Amino acid sequence: MKRLLWLIGPPAAGKSTWAAKRLEQPDPPRVLELSHLLQPLMDPSRQRKGMMQARSLLMNAIRRVELDPANDDLPPLLVISAILREEDLFPLHTGEEVLLLLPSLEQWERQFIQRPKGHAPGSRSMSMEEARGWYDRYSDWKNRGLPMTWLPGG
DSSP states (O other): OOSEEEEEOOTTSSHHHHHHHHHTSSSOOEEEEHHHHHGGGOBTTBOOTTHHHHHHHHHHHHHHHHTSGGGTTSOOEEEEESOOOHHHHOSOOTTEEEEEEOOOHHHHHHHHHHSOSSOOTTOOOOOHHHHHHHHHHHHHHHHHTOSOEEEOOO
């Protein structure tokens, strides 16, 4: 297992559920939901200006700490995020891996529609149209063969 794992997928893909199952296995990773760190900066009703840059800076800070050889004695870190831009994630360092959780479009749409009302801590409400934009963006990553492990969900 790589030192730093990025679990990426559109909203309602099942990322938190997938991570929770990993915590039940022997030698589980540490888990960090990126949105929880950004929660105090969020506006639940709209995307605030500067949030994508803040997310990018936070990713760099996580990389700086986790990929330092002095910290190799800790278990791997699994970072969960629904919204990450390709230019902030790639290129990867040697100790990193991207896990893309991308169910079939039909399954994802069903999960998105059936997800609990309201929004999770550190997130904001998102329309189906906006969330579908992220689904399509991640599908494009998969189709372009970017360096990642595809998890079909289910």
